[in-house]
Amino acid sequence: MTDLELAHRAEEIRGRLYRTALLYLGGEAAALDAVDETVYRAFLSHRKLRQPEHFATWITRILINVCNDELRRRKREPSMAELPETAAEQFDALPLRDAVERLPRELRAVVVLRYFSGYTLAETAEALGLPPGTVSTRQRKALSLLRLELGDEKEV
Amino acid sequence: MDRMLEYETLLASLDAQAPGLDDLVPRALARARRHRVRRRLGVPAASLGGVAAAFVLLVNLSVPFARACSSVPVLRDLAAAVALSPTLRAAVEHDYVxxxxxxxxxxxxxxxxxxxxxxxxxxxxxxxxxxxxxxxxxxxxxxxxxxxxxxxxxxxxxxxxxxxxxxxxxxxxxxxxxxxxxxxxxxxxxxxxxxxxxxxxxxxxxxxxxxxxxxxxxxxRDQGTTMEVDRWLEVDGNRIRVAALEIAPTHARLVLEQDPANGEELRGLEFWLEDEDGVRYEHGSASGLSAMGDSYLLESPWFAQPEHLTLHIAGARWLDKSMSCVTVDLDTLESGPLPEGVTLTGAQRRGEDVELSYTAPVNQPFLSRITLPDGSEAYAGLGLTQRPEEDGSGLYRGYLLLKDYPYDTVTLQLNWTRTTDFAQPLTLDLS
Incomplete structure (x- = not known):
C-alpha cells in the first residue's frame, strides 16, 4: 500500500476511528489526539500490511493500542477480574455513556467496536487479536453490565 | 431514560465529527515523512521544517550541487543522503568521496x-x-x-x-x-x-x-588544518578560552578551555561562525553529535575557504559546581533546588515502574544519569523522553521512566542548572 492509498483509506475511516476513540477514552481532545497518532503510526508501518482488505481492522488495532497507552498513562484501571459483584447495579445507575467509559478496558473495547463503531464479531476479533469466542463472551458480559439488550442484529 | 432509547440517542450524538478531523490525514502524513527523513539523516526534529522539499530545491537551485548529482549519476542517492548537511553537501560538490x-x-x-x-x-x-x-x-x-x-x-x-x-x-x-x-x-x-x-x-x-x-x-587520510586562536572571553560571568578552530573537509571543531576558577561549568554553547560574505557555519554535525567535552562540532568552511571568520555566541548552559545533583522524593515530589525553570509535575507508579514527569525551558534534558538509594548509578537516556508542550508556553515536557524501581527517592545527576540567551550575541574575530 502506498502513502496515497493509505491517505484515501484513512480519510474514509477517520470518522469511525474518532467515534471509537471518543467512547473508549471519554473526551474529544483525547480522541482526536488518539486518531492523529493512529494515522501517523499507520503511515510509518503500512509496509507491513500485506492484505489491504484487512486495512480497517489493522488500523483499528493500532487505535486500540494507542488508546490503551493513553489509559495506562492516565491511571490504573480495574480489570475484569476485579469487578465487584454489585457491578451491574452500579453500572445501571450511570448514564449509558458514563457506564461504557467505566467498563474494564477489555469489555469496553468489545462493546465500543461492536455496538458503536459498526464492526462485526469477526472484525472485532481480528482488530483486538482475540478469538471470536472470547469476543462473544466479553460482549455478553458487557451488555449484561450495561443492561443493554442488543444482539447481532443491532450492530451499527 | 429507557436504556435502549439512551443507546439510540448516544449513537446519534457520536455522528458529529470533531473539526480537527478535516486536516488529520495530511497532518499525519507530513509528520510521518518528517520522521522518516529524521531517522534517515539523524538530524534533530526542530531543524526539519522544509525537509520534504529540501533536496529538490537544492538540486534545482544549487548549480554545483546539481552538477555533482547529474555528472555522476551514482552519487544521486548520496546527494539525497547529505541534503541536510551543508558540510557533506559541499564535500559531494567537490567529489570528496x-x-x-x-x-x-x-x-x-x-x-x-x-x-x-x-x-x-x-x-x-x-x-x-x-x-x-x-x-x-x-x-x-x-x-x-x-x-x-x-x-x-x-x-x-x-x-x-x-x-x-x-x-x-x-x-x-x-x-x-x-x-x-x-x-x-x-x-x-x-x-x-x-x-x-x-x-x-x-x-x-x-x-x-x-x-x-x-x-x-x-x-x-590527513586532511585538516588548525587555526590557533588563544583568546579569553568572559561569558555570563565565567572565563572561557577559545583555544583553536580545527577545520577539516567533513567537520570542524571549536576547541575551548574553561578557567578552573569559574563558579559554573560550561555544559553547552549556542554559537555560529560567519564569514566575510555573511555565510553562517552552524553548531552541529551530520552525525547529530554536537560536542565532545569542551570541543564543539560545527559545519565546516573547508571548501568555502573564507578569509575571515567571526565567532557569534548566542547562549550557554551552565552547571553550578556546588549543585551537581538533586534528590527527589517520589511520593511527595519534594526535592532540593532544581535547575532554573524546571518544575517536577508528577511521579506515577505503574506496576514495578515509576514515571517522573517535569517541564523545562529548553530542549536539552537537565539530567543525564541517576543514582539509586543503594548507591548504584544508571544512565537515564533510554528512559528519558522530552517534547515541546502543545499549549504554546514554549516549555518542554519530559518523562523519566525508572524501570523496576522499588525505591521512594531518586537522585538526578544534573546536566545544567542555568541557561542563558544573549539578546546581543557575543562576537570574537578569529581571523
Missing part, C-alpha cells in the same frame, strides 16, 4: 557499505541496511580496528537509526584522542547492528555482525 562498494550478510541481514568520506578527525560511512521485512529501523555501532585486530585508540562510533533499504550516513567514527590519529592504509571495521520493530516499541534486538576491510584513499 571514496566509493567502497562492499557488501556483507549475516543472520538474514545485509549491509552495503557504499561510500566513505574521511579526514584526519572523522570517518563518515554511507551504507544501506536490509533485513527481514518486519523490521522498521536499524541501528549500527562499530569499532575501528588496526591490522592486528587491535582497537584503534581515540576513535568512537556514532550510529544513527536508519530505515531499511535507503542509503544514509549511518555510521560516523570520530577521533577524540590526543594529537592527530595515525590511520593505517587499510581500515578494519567491526560493525554490530540492532533492529527495531515498530510493533514492539522500545525494544532493540541484536541482529547481525559484519566485518569489513578497505583501503583508505591517500587523499583523505
Amino acid at each position: 571514496q566509493p567502497l562498494g562492499l557488501r556483507a550478510e549475516d543472520n538474514g541481514f545485509a549491509v552495503e557499505l557504499s561510500y566513505l568520506m574521511a579526514d584526519r578527525g572523522q570517518l563518515v560511512l554511507f551504507a544501506v541496511f536490509t533485513g527481514p521485512e518486519e523490521y522498521d529501523a536499524f541501528l549500527p555501532t562499530a569499532r575501528l580496528l588496526g591490522p592486528n585486530g587491535e582497537e584503534l585508540p581515540g576513535w568512537s562510533a556514532v550510529g544513527t537509526s536508519v530505515v531499511p533499504g535507503e542509503l544514509s550516513g549511518a555510521l560516523t567514527l570520530i577521533y577524540s584522542g590526543e594529537g592527530s590519529p595515525a590511520l593505517p592504509e587499510t581500515l578494519y571495521l567491526e560493525c554490530a547492528v540492532e533492529c527495531y520493530d515498530d510493533d514492539r516499541p522500545g525494544e532493540w534486538d541484536a541482529a547481525a555482525r559484519f566485518t569489513f576491510s578497505f583501503p583508505l584513499d591517500e587523499q583523505f
